[in-house]
Amino acid sequence: MRILLDKFSKSFGTTKVIEGMDLEVGSGEMLALLGPSGCGKSTTLFAICGIHRPTSGRILFGDKDVTGLPSQERNVGVVFQSYALYPHMTVAENIGFPLTVRRLAAADIRKEVAEIAALVHIDNLLDRRPSQLSGGQQQRVALARALIRRPDVLLLDEPLANLDAKLRLEMRSEIRRLQKETGITAILVTHDQVEAMSMCDRIAIMKAGEIVQIATPSGMYNDPRSAFVAGFLGNPPISFLKGRAEQGAFVFANGIRLSLAILGGIPDGTVLTLGVRPEHFGTSGDIAVDGKIAFAETQGRENLYDVILPDGSVLRSIQSVRNDVAVGDAVRWSLDSKAALVFAEDGRRL
Amino acid sequence: MIEKTRVSANFSSVPVVLLLGLLSLPLVLIYAYLFIDTISNSDAGSLVPSEFTLQHWSFLWETKPGKPNIWLVTLNTFVFTSVITAVILLVSSMAGYVLSRLNVPARGFFLAGVMVLHAFPSVTLIIAIFIVLQYLGLYNSLLGVILVKAAIDLPLGIWLMKGFYDTVPWEIEMAGIVDGASRFTVWRRLVLPQIRPAVMALGLFSFLSGWSEFILPQVLAPGAQVQVLSVYLASLIADDNNFDFATFKAVGVFYVIPVLILYVFFQKHLMNIYGGGTKG
Structure with a gap:
């Protein structure tokens, strides 16, 4: 009924x-x-x-x-x-x-x-x-x-x-x-x-x-x-990055830029939050992100990594089990920019 | 509670038992002589009985001059006690539920009122009650004294029941209501069974309280036809013409037997009320 x-x-x-x-x-x-x-x-x-x-x-x-x-x-x-x-x-x-x-x-x-x-x-x-x-x-x-x-x-x-x-x-x-x-x-x-x-x-x-x-x-x-x-929604949860839009790129507070196609049309200077799910950051993706592994947790079938970016924000990554990286290693992993979610300052999706 | 004494490895219980035994000896002697004196005669000044006799128990089969029949008095006592117990159980179990669960107007006032009434010493009311009963024509009747005793004991009962109802989870009631039961059915079929041990305990408590009540029947219903055992007992010792201490003791033993029986069978339930709420 x-x-x-x-x-x-x-x-x-x-x-x-x-x-x-x-x-x-x-x-x-x-x-x-x-x-x-x-x-x-x-x-x-x-x-x-x-x-x-x-x-x-x-x-x-x-x-x-x-x-x-x-x-x-x-x-x-x-x-x-x-x-x-x-x-x-x-x-x-x-x-x-x-x-x-x-x-x-x-x-x-x-x-x-x-x-x-x-x-x-x-x-x-x-x-x-x-x-x-x-x-x-x-x-x-x-x-x-x-x-x-x-x-x-x-x-x-x-x-x-x-x-x-x-x-x-x-x-x-x-x-x-x-x-x-x-x-x-x-x-x-x-x-x-x-x-x-x-x-x-x-x-x-x-x-x-x-x-x-x-x-x-x-x-x-x-x-x-x-x-x-x-x-x-999502477990492990999505990670959020804070920054602003500039000429089609996402700019962190310390000036590091990520060029993202999905930011086209957003006025320069807009304060943004970028949401990246753990499965969209890791071995495959179209833009490279540098960072350092701060935390690793194995869940049996998959490993969960916390990666600290140069500006101090954290991206989570979930990948099939691998033994070649450990806590403290500097890594250059890829981010799937098409799957990233962009939110305005008040939390609205853009 | 009846629990098996566990043997402790750390210390011997013998000294404790000895000390407690010694201290309790006077009490034991008092109780022993209470009974022994009812079935024997001793010479004046002697503690050792000189002959066995049942004459002190003769009140059971012959009515003393100027005294009511003992069996009528016993019946009165049972009626008095049972009706009080029934009234208290019925009213407390319902009123306690209302105060605990229903959103009645002036709930706070009633809660406070019950508390105050419970704390109020009933003896101070006795003259007023006497006049009221006389006015109503209930003086010297069992009904009158029953009403008064029940009313005085109710606040405690209501308060206790409310406390036990408070421990019953709300979800049980909600479940009952969405299952389609009326509020009364929920109370009767779902909530009341949860506090059955408390109801048992309150029943026993009221029974004992009614059985031992003296001052109210003495003042409000002293007549021969409506006497209860406590009043009968008091009249024995007050009677200067036929002073018989051994018979007084025998009636005392007779009076206490039902209480002992209750204690033996139901002490576990009584503990419930003194030991606070436990769910059974």
């Missing part, structure tokens, strides 16, 4: 958290609300599930205005960061609870629970209590409970934050599989760009209560609208 936020605003007392947000999530789409903590992404999520009432604006599920409806009358499934399983109930009772409160017949509940438990692969755990389950299993129970009454929208609030690295990888694909299999509209709230990029169809990146950009993961990665977006 399509979810629409129309000029949605929320304030707590005098603190405005979100002002005039417009957001549309297509039917069957999985959208990530990505942003640093305190940007209002959880507030948005709680407004959609009805725990917070919007201060103004409308929330629509399909064509139905649910703004004034209490949570109980909206058909939403929520997976909380802490899972919020009911500790005194068994797994089966936990999953069946949304149906129990609707007074369905016990036999029907049992059937539905068995069905959904098989879908999330926990059919052998139904008699256990939440405290007897591992983190990943608890997560599956929470998912099953959210999905059992076939909600209009599935809301996931930092669902992977409490899992260890290996389980996180597993649950990432698992949640995506469930979302695709059930064809449900889903909204994922996260501050982890890897989760957002790997699980979702589109990402809405938020900053201070506003959506900065909405795009597909690759679209946003390759074509960020601002330095904030470029800095948020």
